Amino acid sequence: SASDAAAQAHRTVTASQMPLLLLAIAASIGAWGAVGLRLSGAALPIKPSGRHIQYLSDRKYGISDRLSLLSWLTQLGVKYNATVHIYGGESGANFYLSETHSKYIHDSWSYYIDTVGSCGRSPFHEVVDMGFDCQEVWEVDFDFDALFDLGKPCVNIIRDRYRFRKHRDVRTGDVGECTFAPSPRVLKSAQHFLARHQVPKKHGVYHIRRCDRMDTNSGCTAPSVIRKTIEGITEVDTWLIFSYAEPGYLAELKEALKPLELSHRFIIEGDVPVSNIRDGDNYFTAMIAESIRANASVFVDTHTCDDKDRPLIGPATLLMARDEGRETTDTWGICETLW
Incomplete structure (x- = not known):
């Protein structure tokens, strides 16, 4: 794959211990990015102070998956008292968010989230060239509980984390989960939507x-x-409906819900805009929706279903954080084709 090829190219350059003169030449013509590192600032390697973890995979996913990644990296940073680096630092959201789900992506992570995690730490430091003091992590069976066992002050994680079979097995002890709250801009937009x-x-x-x-x-x-599910939930009579569906689906849904309109109120995304900022940034809309449903009394999720006809139902706070990579907030609106 492209990621494996990039990982191999990066290992080859590191193993060859390219002279500093060649590094300077490569930096001057902008060629360093082709071998796995996008440099920011100094062209020559810097001597690391303290411990550092650099995530060098540039595979893109949706925003909930990437927030899971940022949480994982930050927890590693806390576990090892290490500074975490990602491409672009705080201004590198476009390096990690997939264009598949959004026509426009803001550069700054702070547009979407509070960049200081719940554990008081941040992974938003730019990737830098630390020379040959870094251990490279790329073996699929690598044990992340032994991240700094070789004694080097810097670790470069070359592969996408999903390529590591044991990435879920990291023992964080008392660290706990380090999550990232929606940004003040997102929270304000969510409040405006609910009030409006x-x-x-x-x-x-x-x-x-x-x-x-x-x-x-x-x-x-x-x-x-969906109508039968809503009929069986008596705790609420106002429903916000967010969807990612084919053309014509919402018309069918509205028709199915008509018998419930005397006793229920339905606010359907698509009929009303979730975000009042019309820049095509679907991830911002997704974060608003995430903020709204975080406070919902009942959350029904059909990202995956228990069986053919049964969605997942429960308190929003429990269902929102089930497991990594769910991308439950990444997809909204109408899809052009079914695939």
Whole structure:
């Protein structure tokens, strides 16, 4: 794959111990990025002070997956008392967020999240060239509980974390999970949405995902199933419905929900804009929706279903943080084709 090729190229350059003169030449013509490091600042290597963890994979995913990655890296930083580096630092969101789900992506992570995690640490330091003092981590069976066992002050994680079989097995002890809250801009936009549409404090959020999940989700997202699910939930009568579905689906859903309109109120994304900023940034919209549903009394999720016709139902705070890589907030709106 492209990531494996980049990893191999990076290992080759490091193993050859290229003379400093050649490094300077490579930096002067902008060629260093081709061998795995995007330099910022000095062209020559710097001597690391303290411990450093650099994440050098540039594979792109959706925002919830990338927040999971940032949490994982920050927890490693806390575990080893190390500074964490990613491409672009705080201004590198476009290095890690996939264009698949959004027409526009802001450069700054601070547009989407509070860049200081719940553990008081930040992974948003730019990648730098630390010469040959860094251990390279690329073996698929690498043990992250032995990250600094070779005694080097710097570790470069070359592969995408999903290529490491043991990346979930890191023992963090008392560190716990280090999460990133929505940015003040996101929270303000969410508050405006709730106030504008007079959403009561007690409400439900229904997340419908079909476009890229039809093989597993077509049953549990059928309009008749959604109506039956809502009928069975008596705690709330106001529902916010967010969807990622094919053209024509919302019309079918609205028709199916008509019998419930006397006793329920439905606010459907698509009929009303979630974000009042029309720049095509779907990730910002997704973070607003995430903030809204974080406070929902009931959350129904169809990212994955327990079986053909059963969505996941429960308190929002429990369902939102199930496991990594779910991309539950990345996809909204209408898909052009089913695939």
